Amino acid sequence: MTSAPAYGLADWGTSRFRLWLVDGTGNIIAEKRSDDGLDASRERGFGTTLEAHLAELGAPEQLPVIVCGMAGSRQGWVEANYVAVPADLNAILSGAVKITGIDRDVRIIPGLSQSGRFPNVMRGEETQLLGAMLARNITDGVVAMPGTHSKWVELQSGRAKTFSTYLTGELYALLASQSILRHSVQGAVSSASADHPQFTAAVELMLSGEAMLGELFPIRAAMLLENLSPEGAASRLSGLLIGAEIAGARSKHQGRVALVASGSMATLYGKAISLAGIEFGAVDADEAVRKGLFVAASAIWPR
Amino acid sequence: MTSAPAYGLADWGTSRFRLWLVDGTGNIIAEKRSDDGLDASRERGFGTTLEAHLAELGAPEQLPVIVCGMAGSRQGWVEANYVAVPADLNAILSGAVKITGIDRDVRIIPGLSQSGRFPNVMRGEETQLLGAMLARNITDGVVAMPGTHSKWVELQSGRAKTFSTYLTGELYALLASQSILRHSVQGAVSSASADHPQFTAAVELMLSGEAMLGELFPIRAAMLLENLSPEGAASRLSGLLIGAEIAGARSKHQGRVALVASGSMATLYGKAISLAGIEFGAVDADEAVRKGLFVAASAIWPR
Known part of the structure; x- marks a missing residue:
């Protein structure tokens, strides 16, 4: 019943x-x-x-x-x-x-x-x-909610203290489908993979403090000079943006992270947060x- | 004759x-x-x-x-x-x-x-x-050529040694006219001004090492919470991107800069390069x- x-x-x-x-x-x-x-x-x-x-x-x-x-x-x-x-x-x-x-x-x-x-x-x-x-x-630490406009919230004693927003998802969509990089990503917009070496390398480059703005066009150059695949281009672009987000967020908000995400977002962000050496727990976004x-x-x- | x-x-x-x-x-x-x-x-x-x-x-x-x-x-x-x-x-x-x-x-x-x-x-x-x-x-130093895909070239003894590319102009166009920020920039895409306090503040924020990705959405928030004007939004977005470009380029290429630009680009980049304390000379891009x-x-x- x-x-x-x-x-x-x-x-x-x-x-x-x-x-x-x-x-x-x-x-x-x-x-x-x-x-x-x-x-x-x-x-x-x-x-x-x-x-x-x-x-x-x-x-x-x-x-x-x-x-x-x-x-x-x-x-x-x-x-x-x-x-x-x-x-x-x-x-x-x-x-x-x-x-x-x-x-x-x-x-x-x-x-x-x-x-x-x-x-x-x-x-x-x-x-x-x-x-x-x-x-x-959860009453303290940081809650990360990735998406079109990713939100990172810093908690203290059960209160929301400060937060920041990263245009990661929106920028990924614009760059992958409408910028010069569309020629490199081609149809592989949804093929970014946390297991691709380009994803890992890009996240690590951003965590090392490299400026994201200077690493976008090289995706196009790598396709022209080194035959970077569409999946590689999508994974690299995703890694650059997610890596830049995490590098920015960890400079603003310290503490253990609760990652609120589902599906491929949970996988990509989980890998990137691990690469940053940040302790985290996962929460399903829909739930x-x-x-x-x-x-x-x-x-x-x-x- | x-x-x-x-x-x-x-x-x-x-x-x-x-x-x-x-x-x-x-x-x-x-x-x-x-x-x-x-x-x-x-x-x-x-x-x-x-x-x-x-x-x-x-x-x-x-x-x-x-x-x-x-x-x-x-x-x-x-x-x-x-x-x-x-x-x-x-x-x-x-x-x-x-x-x-x-x-x-x-x-x-x-x-x-x-x-x-x-x-x-x-x-x-x-x-x-x-x-x-x-x-x-010019035989040594750095040549900056701002544009859709800005190029910074490092010279040594009359040879091009290394160079980097920043997607500044393309990203500005995409963000100002197609992202959530279009509601803030509205019709003022071409109204970014080097004299606007938002331009200066944004360039200085980027030169201080702040991550650009986290400063984009706040333009929208500043419009909602503080009535940031379209000209202010355009100037701030321009300052964030140009500032991030200069912060990235100066970490890669050192030396006196020759700025190859015309019109409003020459003015915006000239102001931003000055704020970075970099010595530069101007060359007209068409010439x-x-x-x-x-x-x-x-x-x-x-x-």
Whole structure:
């Protein structure tokens, strides 16, 4: 017998939408993924989009739904203001914004912001962070959340102290598919491998302090002069960017790292962090965001 | 009275074509610029394109023409092999390739290559380099040629010893117009200013050793949190990239710098190089490539 759903959990980003229905203990009853990100949903209406996905999963009419991600940005459904660091992560729960003018109880989780010399913001990762901390009982050290805009957060006594963002994933996509390097990477954009010697060499070069900007064009030169393969080019580019990210992050944030990632990202970053000699533990990214959403829902709508 | 043209000089790149007719002393008799770069010329035919531009300038049928740039690449008219560094610049003159199967005497100048741990290539800049060296009697030190793919060449006793390439211009264009930062730069892609405090601050941050990859997203955050203007965002992005280039280049190449640049590039790089405390002299980029082409033509077809 399937238990009744207690909450809807939605991770709503710029290009992706994910929805889970969970019971009162957080077990998944139904789930779906779609490309109904912000851009796709704006025209159709955010409420209409969400209701369509909920109906597909057979969600009850009165099921409360918690949302994290860019849906809470100025370009999203309703703007949920940022919570400034240093911040207790519980502040993002109490700061959730209720959507007005609809029948269902839907709340959007706010992001985190950092002012001063190193301005920064996040939306969506704060929920993943909360989930990772609770799933692994982490209160201190560093949480790394790689992706399009990788986030590294430094924790102290259960509070988010500072954080930084690396444009690693976005830069990889732009360079591999639109720069001069596209001729070298060719169709192998997704073929970067942690086991390729080019990946290791590139990470180590970046960790040695070499400037990343001067190592990009040589990928093209290595193809012309040394027949570097597309897989080698993709692995090298990935290693340069991930290596530069880790070199930058370790100069800002010290401590044991919790790596929140899934699939090939987990493998690539795990290898690179090991090469840097940094102690780390792994947390699955999907599990972390779902856990964070569930904790938020449980706090807002206790049963 | 206008003297008769002695040579045609062509700088033929991926997206640009420039042609000068000069007399026996290098004085310009006629010139033109067009968008007939490699991609535009391939279909129509390189010979046909060149002849059309020569005819427009009224060039005599037998006028010899020297060409530099990507027209000598594998994707160009005829491949002119690279000359390996360390190299005497005269080697690029003797290595010029004669186009066969046409009536006119047309030669293409080869590029420079660097093998080993830091593979690199250039095409077109070798001619600018030769021109700059001869125009300013430079035999030692460093020649910086900023652009889409900025080149820094280290000279020793009149020979090109090593060089490096920075993807600065290409990365600026991609980030300013296609990344998340496009929302911050908006229409101000060409508004980066050496006088903007954001430019200076960003260059200084990069010269202090901060990792560039971690400073890109904060431009977006500064717009959201501090209303950073589009001009401020463009100036900051430009300062980060140019600053990272100079920080990287000065760790590889030491010595007085000859900055080969024109217009706003000359201003931005001049300011950034000054902030790095590096002594430099300026050479106009157009003058340098024309001078290099003229020297090559005079050597190949002495009068």
